Amino acid sequence: MTHSAPPRRPLAASPIQFAILTLLAGMTTAQAQVQEPAPAAAPAPAPAAKDANAIQEIIVTATKRATPLQRTPVAITALNANALADNHVQTIQDVVNLVPGFQATSEGDHGVITMTLRGIGNDSAKTEYADPEVASFVDGIYSPRPEGATSLLFDLDAIEVLRGPQGTLWGRNSSVGAVNMQTAKPVLGDSSGNVEMGAGSYSRLGARGAVNVPLSDTAAMRIAFVHEQHDGYVDFQKLPVPSVASQQAAYLASGGTLASFQPINPNLFVTDGPKYGAQNQSALRLSLLWQPTAQLKWNLAYENFADRGTLSMNLLQNQRPGQDKWSALIDTAPSLTRDTNSFRSRLEYSLNDAAMLTYIAGYSRFSGASTFDADGGANVPTSFATGATYQANNTVSSHYVNYSHELELQSVGKRAVDWQLGLYYGAEKNSMRFDIPIFNGTQQGTVVWQGSFIQPKETVASTALFGQSTWNVSDSLHLTGGLRYTSDKRTNVGGNGYTWNYDASVPQVPLSPNIDPTKPGQGYNPSVPSNDGEFTGHKTTGLARIGYDIDRNNMVYASLSTGYKSGGLQDGGRPYGAETLTNYEIGSKSTLMGGALKINNALYYSKFKDFQFSSPVTNPDGSHSLATSNAEGATVYGFESEIAAKLSKDDKLQASLAWTHAVLGTLRGAGSNDYSLPACAIPGISTCLDVTGNTMPHSPKFSLQLMYQHTVHLNDEATLTPRISTHYETSSWLSVFNLGDGDKQAAYTRTDLGLRYSKKNWWIDxxxxxxxxxxxxxxxxxxxxxxxxxxxxxxxxxxxxGFDF
Structure with a gap:
């Protein structure tokens, strides 16, 4: 394990000094992992660079209109298709090192990735219970569940990561930022495509490709596909079976009797088959473009995603002697089934030379199931009912349907006032069954606790009206204001938890899909009260911003923006409150040395109110539930910088850094079954901790990403390009509890290497x-x-x- 020593204090402080000096010098604002470009979903290509050493401009859509990155007064990281390919990006977790202040957390029992930006996120935003603070969008359409963010990222024009509240234009659950993935669109009159194949460690095999097909003078189609697979990372440990005499002694010492004793069945432990951490994912996208006139343009897409891999595994931090770090004693075989079908539509109509009307619609249907070894083989059983705990977290079924409609009317062209108005409606319908059997020792043992959480109907409906305008006072001065009014409604109909009632007449066997806990005589009682309930809320969020172009190569801005995340319902039908954020930010963007150097920086201060903390807890009556509480705020401030330099026509250097200070406000009753906590004096929770003033999880004080590549020209047609990318960050906590070394990731450095040979339209990497x-x-x-x-x-x-054709 390679870790760097924690930095000395002067190193941790230097980013602040650098921030102030840079901002005062009028350099740039936190914004772009400026990989060499390719416009991000722009209607027209970016202008070509004037000189070989200049970095081409990137076009972004952060303001919901195509604008040059260096002229957009928002903190953005823009990654184009080449940058994504160079960094072998497949999921959002592969993106995080390329964006300052961005973190992603893998969550095993649901196999999803949750995101943290600028020190704020929600590790429980992995089910229908909790929403993320960092919203995910595909072609501007909100993706409500985290499974969408873990889908394969393929055939993309760009990924834009918007840092800071995006509550005015982007809306839902973007209180600290938004990630917008722009898929490649069909092109009229173009016959082209690309194919790629690959192999690697852990029996990795992969293939992807895309083809653009002109259908007529006014229509085109694009077909894209991807498949990626590799074996799991986690090896199986063999159960060290104690002697029968030793097992009997351990069982009798626990209060058992010889009459009820049985030897451990080693066949209950998994030793072959699919391993945890395996990938087996496929996706297909069919896109259509119809442009019958210069005024009318319609993009349609259908996408299918299938996942038959396995979940990530919880591993011992201090492995047992003689065992490999990437191994576990496994008593629940991994399984995963996920299928997603999505439809996306964008219809644009130019009303006249001054205004455009756009209708954006999306529909997605998801179904999934999984099994997960929640005990992680933390202990070795001493008998069939002692020495260890068997726990499986099984998603028996999970289904959701979500759809959205957005109508936008905006000005076009260069005008004294740029404006846009919008209406939004989004809805979700969720259903699920999630089982947790917990037994003493092994599956043969006695019940500790087991229960099933069944939500047949949980709905979300969100309606919003928004508007934003920019007054171009002069060629240099720009004043922007925006407002969004959001109304939310959530319902839970028929939802309940069913808990083992310790009826001696019912055999103690682990809960499985074959058992219906809702039926009498199965050994389960429903929770009282049920989860039925309704929540309604509304909020107005806004933006005020001033931008000033110092000259054609330098601009500065300052903004005040607010973000909002809806409240909702938790187990027992209890409501929790909305979360709001106020963010103050100043930034600058500069293009220097004839375009060969770009520096973007931002300095921000964010104040949270009623920050939502969600976690699984044990109630005083022994039942389990997922609880959400509102902390009395959180304070976050920091600095971000991104630098891209072309040292010569063949040498590229990129750097991004972030300095973050994120502290939780008052939260005295934070509980979680994932942690051993003391008894709680707060009513309604068995164990909890006062986490007031603790550092927020996944918020290292300082992080730095460096990338360098050099192109060697072998002849007029062939090049060889070595590449090195290194990420460093200081230590960070992994939960709000801040419980010592086990709950912390030490400072570390992680390095990726690449070597690419290119000749004409063929390459190998x-x-x-x-x-x-x-x-x-x-x-x-x-x-x-x-x-x-x-x-x-x-x-x-x-x-x-691969090759292009």
Whole structure:
């Protein structure tokens, strides 16, 4: 495991000094992992660079109109298709190192990725219970559930990460930021395509490609596909079976009798089959463009995503002697089934030379199921009912349907006032069954607790009206104001938890899909009260911003913006309150040295009110539930900088850094079954901790990303490009509890290497990810008094080859 020593204090402080000096010098604002470009969903290509050493301009859509990145007064990281390919980006977790202040957390039992930006996120935003603070969009259409963010990222024009509240234009659950993925669109009159294949470690195989087909003078189609698979990272440990005499002694010492004793069945422990951490994902996208006139343009897309891989595994932080770090004693075989079908539509109509009307619609249907070894093999059983705990977290079924409609009317062209108005409606319908059996020792043992959470109908409806305008006072001075009014409604109909009632007449067997806990005589009682309930809320959020172009190469801005995340319902039908944020920000953007150097910086201060904290808890009556409470705020401030430089026509250097200070406000009753906590004096929770003033999780004080590549011209047609990318960050907590080394990721450095050979339209690319094979924790738990963690993947390597046609 490769970790760097924690930095000295002067190093941690230097980003602030650098921020102030840079801003005063009028340099730039936090905004762009400026990979070499390709416009991000722009209607027209970016202008070509004037000189070989100049970095081409990137076009972004952060203001819902195509604008040059260096002229957009928003903190944005824009990654184009080339940058995504160079960094072998497949999921959002692959993006985080490329964006300052961005973190992603893997969550094993649901197999999803939750996002943190500028020190704020919600690790429980992995089910229908909790919404994220960082919203995900595909082609401007909101993706409500985290499974969408873990889908394969393929055939993209760009990814834009917007930092800071985006509550006016982007809306839902973007209180600290938004991620917009722009898919590649069909092009009229173009016959072209690309194909790529690859192989690598852990029996990795991959293929992807796309083809653009002109259908007529006014229509075109694009077909894109991807498949990625590799074996799991986690090996199976063999159960060290104690002697029968030893098992009997342990069982009798626990109060058992010889009459009820049975030897451990080693066949209950998994030793072969699919391993945890495997990938087996496929996706297909069919896109259509119809443009019958210069005024009318319609983009349609259908996308299917299928996941048959396995979930990530909780691993012992301190492995047992003689066992490999990436191994576990597994008593629940992994399984995962996910299917998503999505439709997206964007219809644009130019009313006249002054205004355009756009209708954006989306529909998505998801279904899934999974099994997960929640105990992580933390302990070795001493008998069939002692020494360890068996726990499985099984999603028996999960279904959701979501759709949205957005109508936008905006000005076009260069005008004294740029304006836009919009109406939005989004809705979700969720249903699920989630089982948790917990037994003493093994599955043969006695019940500790088991229950099923069944939500047949949970709905969300969100309606919004928004508007934003920019008064171009002069060619240099720009004043922007915006407002959004949002109304939310959530309902839970028929939802309940069903808990084992310890009826001695019912056999003690682990809860499974074959058992219907809602039926009498199965050994389960419904929770009282049920989860039925309704929540309504509304909020007005806004933006005020001033931008000033110092000259054609330098601009500064200052903004005041607010964000909002709806309240909702938790188990028992209890409501929790909305979360709001006020963000103050100043920034600058500069293009220097004839375009060969770009520097973007931002300095921000964010004040939260009623920050939502969600976690699974045990209630005083022994039942389990997911609880959400509102902390009395949180304070976050920091600095971000991104630098892109073309040292010569063949040398590129990129750097991004973030300095973050994120502290929770008052929260005295934070509980979680994932952690061993003291008895709680707060009514309604068995164990909890006062976390007032603790550092927010996933918010390292300082992080730095460096990338350098050099192109060697072998001849007039062929090039060889080595590439190195290194990420460093200081230590960070993995939960709000701040419980010591087990709950912390130490400072670390992680390096990726690449070597690309290109000749005409053909290329071959070799890569090594996590070259130092470091173990980097993304989440942790010690609910059974043994520290477990989820980790980023170990060292992997591979080779890809492809060609364009």
């Amino acid at each position: 070799a890569f090594v990810r996590n070259a130092g094979n470091g173990n980097v924790k993304t989440s942790a738990s010690n609910g059974g008094n043994v520290w477990l963690a989820q980790y980023l993947p170990p060292r992997t390597f591979g080779i890809n080859t």
